[in-house]
Amino acid sequence: MTESPEELLTEAQLKRLQDFDFPCITKELPGIGGVLKQELEDFIVEEIPVYEPQGTGEHLFLWIEKRDVSGPDLVGHLSRSLNIDPQFVGMAGIKDRRAITRQYVSVPASCEPDLAAVTIDQITVLKHSLHQNKLKTGHLVGNRFSILLRETSSEAYEVAVQIRDELLKFGFPNYFGPQRFGHGGRTVQFGLKSLFRPPGKVRGKRARFELSAVQSWLFNLALAERIDEELFHTALLGDVMQVRKSGGPFVVEDVNREKERLKTGEIAIAGPVFGPKMKMPTDEVQERENRILSSAGLTLNDFARHRKLCAGTRRPYSILPESIEISPEANGLRFQFELPTGCYATTMLREFMKTDWSPDSVRDSIE
Template identity: 45%
Template structure:
């Protein structure tokens, strides 16, 4: 299933370079920016963990084994890359506090710990801070890449879901499409992880439709233009409304007060109206889907909308051995691979 290269970049003339990331784990450093700090008391123990070249699944398995707890009792705000050095909070029951000295090994270190009142849950983070050594950029090409970096820092980049979202060769998205179309029954999915895998697959299908709508708006030159019927999001509060006054809302979009949004289909999604509703429908039609099919999976796909563009105000790059060192902080749920693709055409 073709999931990635067909999507247009915001600047079709930006560099396209076959660079390399993650040659070494040290080339890709990501640090979580927490939504809150542990308060120092409570029935849960927060661990600030650094891992090197180990998967999120490997980390959870190691913690459960060394602390003698169930994996379901471990909380994490998000899953981090394997081929990388990552730092993040993880929560475990405070009853395991006496055993945390068993955790450290060559790949995993506990840097600090503190108690808190609640378990850490998915999404309990504000952003991720990245430092990425991009190798294989010849010196004559670096100026054009630095110009591309400056453009993205000033204008932002498309908020596509990255290829990781869709599974190997798009398998997870295809599974989601098959579930929605009735070509795969939930009962055919292994019972032990059925709910999790269904949620993952339907989410991947939602994301594929979103990417399609976003790509179409870029192709049609409407990614920075407000249209009557667009669903707009207030940057400061997150509230959404349907555009009725183009002149007023266009000025607010240009000022960075509003964001255009795209569909993540489900019964609770705010519907666009008029022409934007037709564009959303074209995204469904591309994959031969209907809104009603998503409604059948409302327990795992409530529906929402996602900003189509994302800012990267602190994006910077500097010369490094064999290439560039790229640093940026991105909101939770935004893919740094998408940013790298926009900057230098790097396909993950």
């Protein structure tokens, strides 16, 4: 094992990661260009909760609007203003910094008399109610977006409608966004280094995040290969499929039987987030995924050593939005849509823009 994390990636692998060089599914259509997040009002995100607070309980749910405030800074502000330990602050997901965002945050019910201290210029409590449980990571259906893309091309609306129609028919590639990999791919590099360290020396949230960056990179490679080979919408023998509504996985044993369900959007091909608990494919697909691992100098056993930090799962290769509303504005085009939790709005917008997608160009974008 090398001591330098940079040496764990080849020059070509590192460049592809840094450039976010993964294919679009609408590559036959031109991009519309554009600039994200010139103003706070250009990027509005509203959480879609799994449930509303019940009105009684030991936890206080705060529906908060924040402007140009990061998730960690919000937690720090709540901790200081309510005089509580940060561990008592519950959030379903981390939202963008450079944006206007609305989401639930939970704190102990005993904080209610001090709520006036929370509201400042950039943070506002819009409403609050009691609930019996603390809000935990992942307790959201997804996010609702309203995004203004400025400085688009002269024929942007016409082209955007064509791209939108393609995405509503087939879905868009569910890549992990470039911000997941860190500046210059450093998060992946340190994650690779951690994979080869003894399990007892790899622990904590930072290590989990770095290892997940490696998993995300490998998923993107597997997805990109399917698109390059025009297999994004094609079921293969041995594929792992997910039922879109329930998430239930199964292995394809009869390609013809699943072809129509894939076409209607009832099921989705699910790619690898490598780890010991990941549902394994068979036949050709297993060979493909083994080849992805091998190209990175890895095996499944490397993830099994750190099973508590990178258990593994399957992730849909495509996301099929119910609708994408596009409306011209004086400064560009506004996009309004909803995405399930775990998806990146910027990876969908990439299909429209087809411009620079380095981590620095889309920093802070939501997952």
